[in-house]
Amino acid sequence: MNLIVYALFGLLFWTGACAEPELPVASPHQTVGTVNCASSTCHGAITPWEKSSVLQNEYTTWLRLDRHSQAYNVLLNEKSRNMAVALGLKQPASQSSLCLNCHTHNPPVTLRGERFVATEGVGCEACHGPAEQWIASHTAQGATHEDNVARGLYPTDRSVERARLCLSCHFGDDSRFVTHRMIAAGHPRLSFELGTFSVLAPAHYKTDVNGPRRKGDADALQAWAIGQAVASEQLLTVFANPKQGRDGLFPELALFDCNACHHRMSEKNYSPRLGLGPGRIHLNDSNLLMLRAIIALIDPAGSGAFNNQVSALHVAISSNASDQETVGLARTLSATIHRYLLQLEQGPVGLAESGPLLQSLINEAGADNYTDYADAEQAYMSISSLTAMLNHRSGLKNVAEINRHLALMRSALADQERYKPATFRLALAGLRAAMPGQEAGTEPDGRRNANGR
Ligand code: HEC
Ligand code: HEC
Ligand code: HEC
Ligand code: HEC
Structure with missing residues (x-):
């Protein structure tokens, strides 16, 4: 008893x-x-x-x-x-x-x-x-x-909890959200990356102490990855919530790529990368794209399955799939992401180096993956966070040159309505060349990178 x-x-x-x-x-x-x-x-x-x-x-x-x-x-x-x-x-x-x-x-x-x-x-x-x-x-x-x-x-010291906290306002959650109607009424579009925003907000706490609760770089890398996973989860949670994911006949448009609708008709922005065909709108997949690079490193064997789940959701949303089916796919994907989140929380498993990750994010450009403004913006914030970590850890040699290319990327992103993917890619190519020992497709030690590109 x-x-x-x-x-x-x-x-x-x-x-x-x-x-x-x-x-x-x-x-x-x-x-x-x-x-x-x-x-x-x-x-x-x-x-x-x-x-x-x-x-x-x-x-x-x-x-x-x-x-x-x-x-x-x-x-x-x-x-x-x-x-x-x-x-x-x-x-x-x-x-x-x-x-x-x-x-x-x-x-x-x-x-x-x-x-x-x-x-x-x-x-x-x-x-x-x-x-x-x-x-x-x-x-x-x-x-x-x-x-x-x-x-x-x-x-707030635990990365998952911190990410959830910041994102509850900087993306939204079950109880609050900046809808497309609010944006159309004048609210700024929300975008967030935990590493970047943690640096942007003036620290009222010690950041460089190697005490037991603040572990420095490995943690910052882990926190970045956790931020991507939590943001992806929140996107799917809002999408799957019948009260939030719909606006009358339409889905909640703030969850989608803004420029799929908001661009000049004379500009052909269609990119084949999602396999949806022309004339389709798609979810804002900026965090999912970052997560893909993370999963390719921490679980190469599982990354195919993850990518298939993401594609299945994109395809279902733009076909005649029922609500029940799309919500089901969103929940399955969310559960997969949650398993990775738990894995990431255990420690920087397979993430010990920011170099390979940085490399694969830079290489995504070659695969036509930063055609959407939101994707390019998230990639920029991530790449600049990872570069800062790498520099902090091992001291990059040509920091001035790297900063110059980061500034070019930033200026390519200055105006969402005039975003030109080609200009962004050019700046990224410059950054790639400026990274020491980071020639295309190889890691600092000469191995092929995780994507095999
Ligand atoms: C936007 C969210 C936010 C607000 C607002 C905020 N904090 Fe913090 N605070 C944090 C985060 C994030 C940390 C660092 C993470 C950690 O180690 O806990 C932190 C750390 C701290 C720490 C250091 C904790 C430690 O153990 O080292 C103190 C003390 C603190 N905050 C006090 C305050 C006070 C007082 C206010 C109001 C004047 C405040 N904070 C407002 C998010 C916030
Ligand atoms: C309760 C809601 C809430 C939470 C939680 C919150 N924020 Fe904010 N945050 C806001 C709002 C609202 C603003 C805009 C304030 C303004 O414009 O004056 C803001 C502004 C900011 C800015 C300034 C952005 C800019 O454009 O200059 C940064 C950086 C930021 N938050 C980071 C964080 C981080 C990091 C966390 C988590 C540790 C966090 N916030 C948690 C609501 C929140
Ligand atoms: C889900 C959380 C959320 C809700 C709901 C929300 N906001 Fe915000 N708002 C933010 C955040 C976060 C920012 C800062 C964005 C940034 O700088 O990245 C912001 C920024 C703003 C700004 C621009 C601030 C500046 O300094 O230029 C205005 C104005 C604003 N909000 C007004 C409103 C009004 C009015 C409402 C209600 C109709 C509202 N917000 C509802 C989170 C929210
Ligand atoms: C499925 C297509 C679609 C998507 C996706 C979409 N919008 Fe819209 N948006 C519209 C339509 C339709 C209107 C209403 C236009 C009108 O009233 O002339 C509108 C209106 C607006 C307006 C007000 C402009 C005006 O003239 O009243 C803003 C600002 C806006 N959207 C921003 C965004 C942002 C930011 C995103 C992404 C987070 C986004 N939209 C995603 C279709 C879309």
Whole structure:
């Protein structure tokens, strides 16, 4: 009897430990408000504290430099006011949960502490989790990170959880999404790459400490790969959700390649790469394309099956397949991606080197794969993240030359409506030539790369 009880308890703890933690917005705990973190002896110092394990000027960095502190104010500007009118919202953008869900931390009214202020934008607790249960204990002697997490601190240090958190606003999730209608009303198109955006947001934490919780480059590579897998999963989740994946007669257009529709008729943009034939729209597959290169390295034997699942979904969407069938294919693909995500979470399996990955992303250009703006943009962000990692690890020689080609790639991407794949490919070819020992089709040590190209 006791044994069974123990076994049951064991199971409970085990599933508890493995369950995905709730995103801050879905936490059952009360939000206390950023002001509670802001005192100069807590996180509100003007300069970092020398002897502290954390910087202690986090609040100042966030308030002064981080766009997240302005995210609410954006809802008061003219663009937002016009959007609210165009969308026929009953309330102004600054009061509509359609907007507040991403532009502030917007917990249910019952979970707002006395000092909670909606206007503070994406504050500490929007990322670190409502602090009711951990605000007092997290500074106590001997408190561990695990104790804090058990009390509702969101584990931003874990790459999968961090990716899920950022993407919940920077792509969307079950509870919030920037639809094509919102984009047409004036919202910027969302695009995200975890590595790039982590660098873009001013760090209010130490990034170069080789402590047990921050492992440097291998982790950054793993985090990039995890970001691609999580983004692919979120795309499929929204696609498969009947409430989000459809807009009347049509699918949710924000999930598709924008320029499949938005381009001049005189420009023939049709690319045979997806095997769909001309005149078809297709899902924005930018993250899936990155994931393909990752899977080719970490599981060469399984990569054919993955590619087939992706193609099957593309084909089903543009043929007369039933909703049930396309959703089924999206779920199968999502399950496959989830298995890889678990594998990636175990460590940088087969990903120890950023060189081969970088090489295969660069080589994708040869296979006509950056014809879509979104694909090229994601490839650019990924390639620049990976190049930075490679440089950090082994010090690239001709950094100036590499930067020059990265800048050319960036300028090819400057205007989505005038994007010319050929210009982007030319810049990539220059980058390839500038990478030391990275001649086409070979890895630094002369082996053929994973794609065999
Ligand atoms: C799924 C989350 C999400 C929702 C919902 C959302 N936004 Fe945003 N919004 C963002 C993100 C993320 C950015 C920043 C994009 C970037 O820079 O990559 C942004 C940017 C903006 C910008 C441009 C900001 C600037 O500095 O130029 C405006 C304006 C804006 N949003 C208004 C709105 C309004 C109005 C609504 C409601 C109708 C809304 N947003 C709903 C996530 C969201
Ligand atoms: C947009 C999301 C976001 C917001 C907003 C945010 N943080 Fe962070 N914070 C992070 C991430 C990501 C990390 C680094 C990952 C990690 O190791 O936990 C981090 C790290 C930290 C750390 C270091 C943790 C450690 O153990 O080294 C502290 C302290 C911190 N944040 C405090 C704050 C405070 C205070 C605020 C509000 C003023 C704030 N953060 C706002 C995402 C955020
Ligand atoms: C609660 C929603 C939310 C979460 C969670 C969130 N963001 Fe944001 N983020 C926003 C919004 C909204 C903006 C736009 C703010 C503005 O324009 O003033 C933004 C802006 C940014 C910007 C500035 C973009 C630019 O164009 O300059 C970066 C970088 C960024 N976020 C990175 C991250 C990272 C990295 C994470 C995860 C650690 C994260 N964000 C988590 C909502 C969020
Ligand atoms: C299946 C085709 C299709 C796809 C895919 C698509 N759109 Fe649209 N888009 C349209 C149509 C149709 C309209 C309405 C045009 C009109 O009212 O004249 C529109 C309108 C717009 C508008 C407003 C322009 C206007 O004149 O009112 C913007 C901005 C926009 N789309 C951006 C995007 C972005 C960004 C994406 C990708 C995330 C995208 N679209 C994906 C078909 C598409």
